[in-house]
Amino acid sequence: MPLISTKGNLMPESPIRKLVPYAENAKKRGTKVYHLNIGQPDIKTPQVALDAIKNNTIEVLSYARSEGSEEYRTKLANYYATNNISVSPNDIVATTGGSEALLFTIGSITDPGDEIIIPEPFYANYNGFSTASGITVVPVISGIDDNFALPKIEDFEKLITDKTKAILICNPGNPTGYLYSKEEIQKLKQIVLKHDLFLIADEVYREFVYDGLEHHSIMSEDGLDQHAIMIDSVSKRYSMCGARIGCIVSRNEEFIATAIKFAQARLSPPTYALLASEAALETPQSYFDDVIEEYVERRNTLISELQKVDGVKVASPKGAFYCVVQLPVKDTDDFAQWMLEKFDLNGETVMVAPASGFYSTPGEGKNQVRIAYVLNKTDLKKSVEVIAAALKQYNS
Amino acid sequence: MPLISTKGNLMPESPIRKLVPYAENAKKRGTKVYHLNIGQPDIKTPQVALDAIKNNTIEVLSYARSEGSEEYRTKLANYYATNNISVSPNDIVATTGGSEALLFTIGSITDPGDEIIIPEPFYANYNGFSTASGITVVPVISGIDDNFALPKIEDFEKLITDKTKAILICNPGNPTGYLYSKEEIQKLKQIVLKHDLFLIADEVYREFVYDGLEHHSIMSEDGLDQHAIMIDSVSKRYSMCGARIGCIVSRNEEFIATAIKFAQARLSPPTYALLASEAALETPQSYFDDVIEEYVERRNTLISELQKVDGVKVASPKGAFYCVVQLPVKDTDDFAQWMLEKFDLNGETVMVAPASGFYSTPGEGKNQVRIAYVLNKTDLKKSVEVIAAALKQYNS
Numbered sequence: 005m006p007l008i009s010t011k012g013n014l015m016p017e018s019p020i021r022k023l024v025p026y027a028e029n030a031k032k033r034g035t036k037v038y039h040l041n042i043g044q045p046d047i048k049t050p051q052v053a054l055d056a057i058k059n060n061t062i063e064v065l066s067y068a069r070s071e072g073s074e075e076y077r078t079k080l081a082n083y084y085a086t087n088n089i090s091v092s093p094n095d096i097v098a099t100t101g102g103s104e105a106l107l108f109t110i111g112s113i114t115d116p117g118d119e120i121i122i123p124e125p126f127y128a129n130y131n132g133f134s135t136a137s138g139i140t141v142v143p144v145i146s147g148i149d150d151n152f153a154l155p156k157i158e159d160f161e162k163l164i165t166d167k168t169k170a171i172l173i174c175n176p177g178n179p180t181g182y183l184y185s186k187e188e189i190q191k192l193k194q195i196v197l198k199h200d201l202f203l204i205a206d207e208v209y210r211e212f213v214y215d216g217l218e219h220h221s222i223m224s225e226d227g228l229d230q231h232a233i234m235i236d237s238v239s240k241r242y243s244m245c246g247a248r249i250g251c252i253v254s255r256n257e258e259f260i261a262t263a264i265k266f267a268q269a270r271l272s273p274p275t276y277a278l279l280a281s282e283a284a285l286e287t288p289q290s291y292f293d294d295v296i297e298e299y300v301e302r303r304n305t306l307i308s309e310l311q312k313v314d315g316v317k318v319a320s321p322k323g324a325f326y327c328v329v330q331l332p333v334k335d336t337d338d339f340a341q342w343m344l345e346k347f348d349l350n351g352e353t354v355m356v357a358p359a360s361g362f363y364s365t366p367g368e369g370k371n372q373v374r375i376a377y378v379l380n381k382t383d384l385k386k387s388v389e390v391i392a393a394a395l396k397q398y399n400s
Numbered sequence: 401m402p403l404i405s406t407k408g409n410l411m412p413e414s415p416i417r418k419l420v421p422y423a424e425n426a427k428k429r430g431t432k433v434y435h436l437n438i439g440q441p442d443i444k445t446p447q448v449a450l451d452a453i454k455n456n457t458i459e460v461l462s463y464a465r466s467e468g469s470e471e472y473r474t475k476l477a478n479y480y481a482t483n484n485i486s487v488s489p490n491d492i493v494a495t496t497g498g499s500e501a502l503l504f505t506i507g508s509i510t511d512p513g514d515e516i517i518i519p520e521p522f523y524a525n526y527n528g529f530s531t532a533s534g535i536t537v538v539p540v541i542s543g544i545d546d547n548f549a550l551p552k553i554e555d556f557e558k559l560i561t562d563k564t565k566a567i568l569i570c571n572p573g574n575p576t577g578y579l580y581s582k583e584e585i586q587k588l589k590q591i592v593l594k595h596d597l598f599l600i601a602d603e604v605y606r607e608f609v610y611d612g613l614e615h616h617s618i619m620s621e622d623g624l625d626q627h628a629i630m631i632d633s634v635s636k637r638y639s640m641c642g643a644r645i646g647c648i649v650s651r652n653e654e655f656i657a658t659a660i661k662f663a664q665a666r667l668s669p670p671t672y673a674l675l676a677s678e679a680a681l682e683t684p685q686s687y688f689d690d691v692i693e694e695y696v697e698r699r700n701t702l703i704s705e706l707q708k709v710d711g712v713k714v715a716s717p718k719g720a721f722y723c724v725v726q727l728p729v730k731d732t733d734d735f736a737q738w739m740l741e742k743f744d745l746n747g748e749t750v751m752v753a754p755a756s757g758f759y760s761t762p763g764e765g766k767n768q769v770r771i772a773y774v775l776n777k778t779d780l781k782k783s784v785e786v787i788a789a790a791l792k793q794y795n796s
Binding site: 006008009011012015046048049060063064065067070101103112114115116118132133169196201230244245247248256262265266270271272273274275280 | 401525598
């Protein structure tokens with residue numbers, strides 16, 4: 005029997021995947037499961053995007069242009085302009101989700117054995133993309149006591165080697181909800197300019213910024229044209245996770261030309277989804293206002309309820325729709341499984357994402373979980389009640 | 401300025417891409433360009449698939465399951481059963497096009513530096529996927545004089561090293577249109593069993609088989625369960641190239657489990673396209689009968705017209721919708737560009753794909769082009785008239 009590759013064996017499983025059978029069994033027992041584990045919002049996709057698909061007149065479902073049509077990229081550039089990001093259509097490559105944007109970026113700037121520094125905890129699939137590309141994630145730990153702020157410059161600099169090709173941030177952050185300040189973005193700029201690195205920012209949660217704060221894109225910083233690479237996606241912005249349309253944005257022409265070669269090899273992003281994504285750019289501001297209001301209320305509800313629970317520590321998220329919560333248990337992988345397998349409160353339980361999957365440093369995050377506030381306030385309240393009762397029983 | 405990766409620099413450009421500006425300029429001059437260069441059929445997508453999208457009731461465009469829903473994979477398994485391929489839904493991983501199916505396969509069975517043997521000429525993007533994965537394509541040359549039949553077993557065996565992980569075929573072949581016989585598939589089986597290799601077959605043109613011949617899938621061969629990996633796609637079968645839905649099929653459980661880890665990292669195939677692909681499985685047989693009849697007539701027209709042209713040699717394709725044509729010129733890259741840049745016959749010219757991009761052996765295929773018979777018969781006849789006149793003028 006021929007062998008699976010070393011890379012294939014090293015590919016991480018999704019940190020939630022192993023819990024799925026336990027959740028399914030709980031449902032079979034008649035237990036209601038609140039899903040706080042996923043980044044799939046319950047928010048309706050903008051009507052203008054749904055209508056574009058229902059009213060489409062495609063007769064031959066053809067390939068789209070590998071990097072996306074000129075028209076779509078022009079409209080995208082206009083959208084970015086309204087977000088204080090001035091780019092041309094030629095600075096944009098449409099991709100199949102933010103996932104592919106990151107894969108093409110890693111392929112364009114790294115060779116196997118190279119390193120990318122990422123503040124930890126980070127989006128779990130960064131591990132998968134790195135393993136698939138044969139590169140190493142070098143984590144720099146940010147802590148819950150600092151609210152997951154950017155680690156000190158010295159912490160980055162002592163990790164830079166001749167293999168380091170880039171620093172990657174997610175802003176606002178998944179799983180932390182942390183929003184980097186302008187000053188923090190400028191600190192990163194100093195480092196990448198000094199050490200001649202790329203600065204990659206995953207900005208797919210750009211719209212989800214709360215408390216009157218402003219999002220500072222790396223694309224809005226002067227002097228970073230050759231260094232800045234932005235990853236984007238329609239998934240969260242328009243609650244269109246299933247579209248699988250993202251993009252790469254950079255003013256570095258050589259980098260964009262390289263990314264397009266990767267895009268050509270896979271021919272085309274999905275055509276129907278491009279149609280929906282182009283239409284979604286016409287989404288009225290009122291849609292976002294409503295969504296943001298809803299998320300702020302959900303966040304406030306979740307955080308204030310969690311803070312009432314003994315032994316629970318929670319960082320204060322300023323963006324996205326996640327938070328990292330420290331629980332008074334030793335091993336949240338075990339606790340999360342136990343909640344699904346052996347616990348219920350009046351026939352209800354909760355599925356959370358154990359945070360160890362969001363760290364690459366072994367042993368880190370073992371007493372943390374990520375909670376996505378993608379449910380309505382009533383369900384969020386009930387979920388925290390379940391967690392509180394579960395903690396009491398689990399620890400007794 | 402930070403550096404592009406070695407891999408990024410090595411990524412090949414699409415062999416057609418460099419001709420695109422010349423085609424655009426020709427159109428600006430008012431010249432009509434017949435596109436024989438692409439694999440985008442003009443055939444209408446089945447109505448049942450188009451209707452499924454127009455009548456969809458999605459309100460939140462959510463992620464699909466990473467490997468495709470159980471329901472879709474069950475229906476796919478039923479479709480395969482009618483094609484003499486007996487597999488279970490768990491042997492299938494839905495992917496974003498055949499492209500991703502091949503990328504996940506390469507990732508699962510090779511590490512950088514490994515080798516895959518491919519009969520040459522081959523689908524140009526195999527080069528791109530290999531470069532992106534850091535592996536080496538080892539070509540074994542098949543010749544136009546043999547109609548691009550499978551090279552001798554000895555030719556394969558002398559190329560096998562301890563780095564060889566798989567043999568990859570495309571059946572029926574792009575760009576050759578060659579259909580492997582049952583005996584040829586069995587020869588490949590002997591080699592992969594003897595040397596413990598994977599046998600990957602790209603069977604996306606399964607339906608396009610002519611002259612009463614039958615397609616022999618590697619999945620229909622006994623004793624290959626641990627070795628056979630089939631790549632498939634809805635793109636050509638249903639003229640749905642823009643859907644970007646493909647799949648991996650294998651009875652090797654360890655391999656499938658590994659491929660699913662790659663699928664999880666990118667979250668989901670495109671949801672709308674999955675809906676269309678599931679509906680397309682209800683396409684009536686009459687659709688395929690009509691399409692096959694049309695392609696046979698196109699092929700017959702193209703081949704008989706080409707055979708009338710002095711100095712032209714053409715292999716006889718038995719499947720897919722391509723053929724490789726040898727022209728009486730030294731450099732078809734130059735000739736193809738010249739036809740677009742400097743030639744027209746009564747205001748019309750032709751775009752073909754120079755064949756050098758379908759070879760990895762330097763210098764091979766320089767006097768060949770790939771012609772896709774994706775146009776109607778009248779246009780194909782006119783196209784060959786243009787080529788004949790162009791050859792006369794180019795060679796004088």
